[in-house]
Amino acid sequence: MNQTGPLKRSFDGDEGFAFVVCRICGDHRRVISGRHLSKHDTDRETYMDEYDLSPDEMIAKDFRIIQSSRRGYYPNGKSEWVAAVKKVYEKDGNVFAGHLQDNYAHLYEQGVWIFGDWDRALRAAGFDPEKMRERIVWDKEKIIAIIRAMHKKHLPLYAAYVMDNHTPSCSQPRCAKSYT
Numbered sequence: 001m002n003q004t005g006p007l008k009r010s011f012d013g014d015e016g017f018a019f020v021v022c023r024i025c026g027d028h029r030r031v032i033s034g035r036h037l038s039k040h041d042t043d044r045e046t047y048m049d050e051y052d053l054s055p056d057e058m059i060a061k062d063f064r065i066i067q068s069s070r071r072g073y074y075p076n077g078k079s080e081w082v083a084a085v086k087k088v089y090e091k092d093g094n095v096f097a098g099h100l101q102d103n104y105a106h107l108y109e110q111g112v113w114i115f116g117d118w119d120r121a122l123r124a125a126g127f128d129p130e131k132m133r134e135r136i137v138w139d140k141e142k143i144i145a146i147i148r149a150m151h152k153k154h155l156p157l158y159a160a161y162v163m164d165n166h167t168p169s170c171s172q173p174r175c176a177k178s179y180t
Helices: 034-038 044-050 061-067 078-092 097-103 105-115 118-124 140-152 159-165 175-179
Strands: none
Touching (some): 034 044, 078 118, 097 105, 105 118
8 A cells, every 4th residue: 555654545546545543553544443442452432541532533534524514514623623612602602502413513513522522522612511501400409509598588489489580590500509
């Protein structure tokens, strides 16, 4: 095969296609997949930790371009992804997971791929995951804290009053903070 550089190699006639190199066996691949790593008796997370790699370093950038036929797709790295998500936030005013899945699916998928999960992706972009949720998950302690705070302020605690007067403020994760 024609070798054009340390990370360049010909593959099926695609001259100059960039590959990633397996750090264990030295094999040139388009993707260092879990299936390939299973041959070395390791998994993706262990491999990335051992060689201090991010998920975007496990797939060739040129391959990400070839794989996507979506309009507006760009194979972002970490800093590029952060800038793209901040731009979406400035334009649309939110980066809820559902909003991105509906309107910018490639950004949502890349965020999860690059950072491991959506919360880590949001933190990397400087957002608080709790505040960037369309829905909140209430736990028992949070509900009790809000009820106690409302009781201290001598606010009515019956359901109709709370729904009519406090639902908009309680629909956001910062609700607990507004009463304490």
